[in-house]
Amino acid sequence: MSDEERAAASDGGPAVRRLDDWDRSTLEALAAEHGTPLYVFDPARVRENCRRLRAAFPDAEIQYAAKAHTAGETLQTVHDEGLAVECASAGEVRRALRAGIPGSDVIYTAVNPPAGDLDSVVEAWQENPELTITAGAADTVDRLAERGFDGRLRLRINPGVGAGHHEKVVTGGHPKFGVGLDRAPDIAARIDGEFAFAGIHAHAGSGISGDDLANHRELVRRMGDLARELEAD
Known part of the structure; x- marks a missing residue:
């Protein structure tokens, strides 16, 4: 060792x-x-990791990124341990639902989703109306409305700060990943009027390690400020 x-x-x-x-x-x-x-893979280790996360963050809703491993037994194991499943593609949504994960614990979060993916996810939502979709652009909101979607919708925010092991995986500060803080209130108001507004979302980046949490604290602060602003409105 x-x-x-x-x-x-x-x-x-x-x-x-x-x-x-x-x-x-x-x-x-x-x-x-x-x-x-x-x-x-070792389901016992998967369960152990899930329990460590839940022990560390007892008040948080923890979501497993399906892209890490989409085998049905893995998805079933993490869900049995109390985690929801976040999917980055329509294929991952289908795998999660086939694995028996209820729509209420399936979240679809994609960057610039292709038309075929939106068609597939909206079809899945029609059969699982508690499924949640995350939109990272006003255009995605438009495209969902065109398909008759009026269900649970989150808004992905670009908080202007991120973190990660390499600049290519620092997503929080890149304009590709979500709407800016200045545009968020207007888009959120539209979502609240036309959909079931399910909250805001941000992703700092991938492969994060080390003890420097300054960017994380700043991201949480900005998202908290935005959440309070939206609640006040």
Whole structure:
């Protein structure tokens, strides 16, 4: 075990699993049964990670990003542990629903979704009216209205600040990822009048590590200010 793994384990978190951590005979039996290459995951570790998150954030609604792993058993496991499932494509929405996740715990959040995806997700919503969609542009709101959607709709905000392990995955400050704070109140008012307004959303970035939380605090502050402004209106 490396120093980093020991540190994670001593801090209460699971160590990164390497090949040596797995039972050799189990892996050999799986390879013999299914052939190789073979993707193996451990539901017990998935459950452990979910429980650690819920223990760390007991008052939060935690949503699992389906794009991390869309196998039905993974989706079922995270949902059994109390997590909702956020989907970045229509295909992920279909996988989540096929896995038995109720529409009330499925959220579709995409960047500039193609027409086919919107058609598919709106069709899924018609059968699962509690499903939530996140719109990151006024144009997406228009396109949803054209398709007859009037259900639960969140507004994705670009708060002007983000974080991530590389500049290409810092989404919070990029104009591609959500509407600006200056435009948000007007679009939110429209959503509130034509849809079931389900709140605001922001994504700081991906691969975030380290102890520097300044950008996160600023993102939360800006989103909190916006939420209070919208509630006051």
